[in-house]
Amino acid sequence: MIRLAQALIDGALVGLVYGLIAISFVVIYRASQIVNLAQGEVLVIGALFVWTFTLGAPAIFGAKIPFTAGILLTIAACVALGLLLERMVFRPLIGQPAFAIFMASIALLVMLRGLAQLIWTAETRSFPEILPSGAFSIGPFLLNTRLLIGAGFTIVLTTALHLFFTHSRHGLRLAAVAEDHNTALSLGVSVRSAIAIAWILGTVVATSGAIVLLSGRILSLDVASIGFKALPVALLGGLESVRGAPLAGVLIGIGEQLAMTYLDPHTNGVASNVLPFAVMIAVLLIRPQGLFGWKKIERL
C-alpha cells in the first residue's frame, strides 16, 4: 500500500516536470502553429547557457559571474536564440504548407544537436545546484525537494500562461495565429511577432524545465531525449491547452511510475519506456485533439 502511494507521489512529481517541458511545446504551438520537434535540443542548449553563465563562467570568461546576473544573462541568451530562430528559419516559411514547417523543425533538430556538439563539445558536465537537492519525509513517504519546488513552479507558470493566453489582448491575438497564418495576416495580426514571442516563451520555458530537471545532476547532450518523452504529454493534454499539459504530465508520470514498479520486473524494463508512446498512439486513435485541445473541423 505504501509502495503504491509512494509510486503515485513520485509519478506525479516527475510527471509535473514532463508537464513543464510539454508546456514549452504548447506555448510554441499555441502562438505559432508550429510543432517543434527540436524542443529537446532547445532544452539542452538552454541548459548549456545556464552552465556557461554559472559553473562554466570562470573557465570561459575568466571571472565568476554573480548568480543573479548569470540567470539574467541566460534569459537574454534564450531570447536571442528565440529571435534568431524566428528570423532565420520560420519567418521565411510563413504561409508555407504545414509539411515544410514540420520538416524545418526536424532540420533544426539535427542542426542544433550538431551546433551544441561543435560549440560545447559532447563531454558531460555537472549542472549547477540551483534548486536544493535531497528529500524530506512526510509520514512514511519520501518527497524529492527539487521536484517539489519544480512542481510548484509548474503550477504557478501554468496559471500565469493560461491567463496570458486567454485574458490578455496579446495572448488572444496569438490564438488567431495558431488557427491559421493567412487568416491572422488578413485580420492585421502580425504573424512575425507572434512567432518571435512563441519562440522566446518556448526557449525560456524549456530552459526553466532544464533547471528543474537537471539541477545538481549531470548534463549531457543525450538529455535531449526528454523532448520525445514530453511530446506524448503535450499531445495527451492537447496541443492548444496550457492547462492540459501538467495534468497530462501527472497522468503519464503516474502511469510510467506504476509500470516501472509493477510491470518492469516482468518485462525486462520495457513497459515503462513503451508506455508514453502507447498512450500517444492511443490518443491519436481515440481523441486526436487530446484532452483539452481544440477540435478542428474541416470542409472541402
Added chain:
Amino acid sequence: MLPTGVHFETYGGEAVLLKTGRARIAVALVVAGLALLPLASSEYLHGVGTQMFITLIAVLGLHITVGMAGQINIAQSAFVGVGAFTAAKFASFGLPFWIVIPAAAVVTGAVSIVFALPAARVKGFYLALTTLAAQILFPIVILGLPSDWLGGLVGMSVEPLTVAGYAVSTPMRLYYFTLAVTLVMTVAAFNLHRSRFGRALKAVRDNDIAAEVMGIDVLRCKLAAFFAGSMFAGVAGACTAWFLQFVTAESFTLFSSVWYLGMLIVGGLQTPIGAILGVVFITVVQEGLHEIAGAFVRGGSDASGAIFAATNVALGACILLALIFEPRGLAHRWMVLKSAFQFWPFPPR
C-alpha cells in the same frame, strides 16, 4: 517535358518509361558507367557506392510514402532496421537471398501498417508523430526482446551472402549485388508513377477529400503507401545486413531517418529523380566534409565526434535552405537545365 517534335499516336507510346531513343541511350550510359566504375576505383569507394545504393533504395521508399502519398514518415531508418533484423534471422535459417529479400520486405511492410493505422483518424504531422513513436520504440523493443530471438544488446551476426554458389564477400561483389537490386527498385519506383495505384496516391496527397469523392479508398491508399514505402526499406535493410555483416539496434537511429528525409527534400519530393539527385548530392557533401575534416585533423585523435557534428549542421542547413529557397528540390533545377538544353536556341520555359 519532351523536346520539340516528339509526339505519340498511341497511349502505349505515351506511357512507355523511357520515351525517346536519347533517354534510352542516356540511361544505358549511366548504368554502364556504374558497372564499370568499380574496376577503376579503390575498395573504399566500393563501400561508399554500396552504402549509397542502399540509402537510395530506402529514400526511394520514402519518396513513395512522403512524396507521392504525402504521409510524413520519420521512421524509415527503424523500418530499414526491421528489414535488417528480419533478413539476418531468415538468413540464419540458411534461406537463399531471393527468399530473404522479399520476406524482409513483406515483414517490414506489415510492421509499418501497425504504425500507419492512426491514418484512419488523423493526418499531417499528427501521423508523423506515430512514426516518431515507431522510431523511438524500435531500439527499446529490440533490446527488450529475449536475446536469443534477435540478439538483444549484442546484436546479430549475419550469414554471408551467396548468389548462385558464389560467395558475395568482397566489397566489389557486394557493390555489383546492391547495384542490381537498386536498379530493380529504381525501375519499380519509376513504374509506380504510371500505374493506377500511383495516380491514386498523388490524388490523396493533393487533396484527400477530393480523392475520396472521386472514388479512391483513401485509408487503404494511405496504408498501402506505407506498406509500399516500407517494402523498399525492408529491401534496403536486407542489403544493410549483408553489407555490415552484423546488425545492432544502434545502427538505425532517428538521425538516419532524418538524413533520409533530408536527402529526399534536398533532391525534390515529387519524382524518383529527386531521390537519386538528393542521395548523390548529400553523399558527395558528406564525403567531402570527411575529406576536409580529415585533412585538417590529420594526426588529431578525437575528431570523429566533431566531424559527425559538422555533417549534422551541414545537413540541417541543406534541408533548411532547400525548404526556404527551392521547395521543389534539385529535381526541379535539373528539369530547368534539361529543358534549356532541349529548347536551345529558344529561351527555356
